[in-house]
Amino acid sequence: MPSMFPSPASGGDDLNRRRLGPSADENIIPTALRVVFWMLFVTAAFMIFTGMVMYTAGYTGPDDVDQAFKDTVVNNQKFIGGINAFAGIVIAALTSQLPRGGKTPRRVLLAILLLVVLVDLLSFATQAGGFALALIAVVVALEALILFRPSINSHIERNHMARVMNPDK
Structure with a gap:
């Protein structure tokens, strides 16, 4: 029976200590990570x-x-187009590393996403690019928010600690 003052020796029916949902299994990739992937x-x-x-x-x-x-x-369009194409390639490469986890690829990915938001919104605001740049900036900002959901954070932390504790794998 759960009590008002739980202790470390509380029973297995304590709702605050029970692991629920698919995040309880450490081998399952969180749904939020699949969506953002x-x-x-x-x-x-x-x-x-x-x-x-x-x-x-x-x-x-x-x-x-x-x-x-x-x-x-034309020079401004080429510059913005080059940044978007290069950032798209880097995002695709870093995204492929997300399910295995690791803190560094996610941090680099966040930096690239923030650069894309900045460049695309400035380009749209100065009319150096079209509506597609504003759309990309909004979607990328949403993806950056989803990328740091608690379920993804715990998945990345588990994978990071597994690599730290077992460097030979």
Whole structure:
């Protein structure tokens, strides 16, 4: 019977100490990790596609402007497109390491995600890119939030401690 003041020797029916749900099994990947895994892969593919389109699009604005302005716009588009394509490739590579766990890939992934949010929102705000950049920034910010859910944190911590305690595996 659970008491108002639980002790370390409380019975097995204490609701505060019972492990519930699929996170109780240490071999199961949390559902949140599966969701963010596939979201990151789809977003990375969309970022690569968007980056390549921006890199190869050229100038698409009005023709009655100065050539120097056209060159500046094209250079900005190539820069933003290159960053998005490269970040998409890095995100896909780091995402593949998430189910096995490890703190460092997740931290690097967070840094890349924050860079993408910053660059894409600034590009959208200055009209150097289209609506796709704002969409990418919002989805990437959502993925960064999901990536640090408590179930994922405990999964990563378990995997990290298993590597620290058994370095030969």
